[in-house]
Amino acid sequence: MIRVVLIDDHEMVRAGVSAFLSTQPDIEVVGEASDGATGAELAIAEKPDVVLMDLVMEPVDGVESTKRIKASWKEAKILVVTSFLDDEKVYPVIEAGAMSYVLKTANANEIADAIRQTAAGNPVMAAQVTGKMLERLRHPEMTLHESLTAREREILQLMAEGKSNQVIADELFISLKTVKTHVSNILTKLDVYDRTQAVVYAFQHNLVSKG
Template identity: 60%
Template sequence: MIRLLLVDDHQMVRLGLSSYFSIQEDITVIGEAEDGQQGFEIALKEKPDIILMDLVMEVMDGIESTQKILKEWPEAKIIILTSFIDDEKVFPAMEAGASGYLLKTSSAGEIAEAIRSTYNGDPYFETEVTEKILDRETTKQKVVLHDDLTNREKEVLQLISQGYSNQEIADSLFITLKTVKTHVSNILSKLQVEDRTQAAIYAFRHDLVE
């Protein structure tokens, strides 16, 4: 039996979920809280298997409550259930350590599926949330890694991608072989790749080759 704690400031939401889970054979509601502070206190006392957490609440919001619960009890599994899908809510919730993120427009069946999935160790995220996370990671890779390259290193990377040897790069850019080797080493380090081939693949994938 999956022991569930509901944390939501809307009584009708808690009532609706409790009613639905009361007819489920494998999920039982062991507690309800109307704000994040109550949720925090009940979570540490009852140690539920899953916590279903709203985000916008009085006294203490869901993000702060999630942070506090996980600080005191790192094994807790918290699924965010909210009406908000904007970046200002999604990413702070993920950074706080939430194990899942659902919208209140989800069906009761979808919420139950998320609870079971999370209980079994598989985080469950709304499709839109997953897309946001992937987009953010892609943007991070595009910006954080190659934006650190100097203009000269970018020139060297382009020549590497065109199959130039170190000596050919030196001749083309009128620099010494030793300087080329230094640039190559810096490029591999900054792009977090192991060899020239991986550096070239990175360059093509991120449209760095003219």
């Protein structure tokens, strides 16, 4: 049996995936978690054959959860299943150690097959993700901040002005959760550990104005 731990913050998604996988004669869901922190602890404790990982979760997202799992258990085989195909989602989680990356638009049988391939040590990548990785290889000279989106640069400017996540959310008319996700992506892309380091980097590379 292929033992799977499922980490996703949507209860209906977990229920649906778990129900389908229970029909597979060679796959068994041995644990579920609704956030990245609990999921990392569960995966490290259970050591399943495959960790099925969502990306956008609070308070710990799939990238950080993947890092925590790999730091304690480097042999972990992590299969990301997500709706997101943005650069700020794809690259960080693969760099964190995810083996496979498929989209939730894949049908149930494709996800089951991806689990089998990942368990066997064979990476599975959605065609769109493979294209992005090839593009990155063609342009290795890219600096860290070149992958920032326009919105991330806007938020970085507001961070440099000393504004809190809530103030940024209010000024940009977006949710606090969205701001936190953008800030997390900024830290990951700039390879820094906190907001202060991100702002220092931004000033050093003239990404923000002092005004």
